Amino acid sequence: MKNQIYLAGGIQDINPNDARSWRDKLANNIYDATQGTWRCFDPCDHMNEFGEVIDAHESLNYDLDHLRHCRIMIASFEFTQKSTGTLIELGVAYECGIPIIGYNPENVELHPWINAICTHICTSEAGLYQFLCDHYLNEV
Numbered sequence: 142m143k144n145q146i147y148l149a150g151g152i153q154d155i156n157p158n159d160a161r162s163w164r165d166k167l168a169n170n171i172y173d174a175t176q177g178t179w180r181c182f183d184p185c186d187h188m189n190e191f192g193e194v195i196d197a198h199e200s201l202n203y204d205l206d207h208l209r210h211c212r213i214m215i216a217s218f219e220f221t222q223k224s225t226g227t228l229i230e231l232g233v234a235y236e237c238g239i240p241i242i243g244y245n246p247e248n249v250e251l252h253p254w255i256n257a258i259c260t261h262i263c264t265s266e267a268g269l270y271q272f273l274c275d276h277y278l279n280e281v
Contacts, residue, residue, distance in 0.1 A: 143212070144178055144180065144212055145180050145182055145211045146171065146181045146212065146214070146215055147181075147184075147207060147215070148164045148167070148182065148215050148217075149184070149208075149216040149217070149227050149234075150164070150216060150217030150220060150221070150224065150244075151217070151219065152184065152224065152226065153225075155220050155224075159220070161183075161185050164185060166266070167181065167266070167269070168180075168181035170270055171270075171278065174278060182204075182208075182211060184207075201226075204226075205229075205230070205233055208230055208233055208234060208237075209233065211239060212239070212277070213239065214230070214231075214239050214240070214242070215244055216230070216231055216234075216244065218245040218251060219245075219247060219249075221255075231255065242259070242260055242263065242273065243259040243261065243262035243263065244266075244269050245262050245264055246265065
């Protein structure tokens with residue numbers, strides 16, 4: 142899990158396509174650009190076709206274990222107000238010293254604490270990808 146990126150963002154009570162689309166696109170771009178040296182962990186993978194967690198307790202422990210071993214967290218703030226899980230993940234990443242890169246495409250007003258714990262916040266997919274390439278993905 143040396144070069145793993147955790148993709149945090151709303152999942153529960155959100156259209157599964159909305160929860161997955163940004164993750165899938167970014168994960169594929171990162172994998173291709175780094176020739177597989179960086180991988181993304183997607184917590185959506187623990188949901189059934191109805192968007193329900195298969196086993197909430199096991200999924201929580203599994204996700205947070207992966208988060209603690211990631212090099213970077215990317216947090217989408219599109220649906221954060223509906224996502225208790227994202228807020229928990231942000232706190233864990235911050236306490237573990239994991240850089241948190243925010244993705245705020247709607248440029249919604251964020252709580253000052255969220256702004257404070259983020260290493261950087263991007264407002265576009267292109268900006269997010271460029272920031273990752275400039276500061277993390279091209280490390281030797």
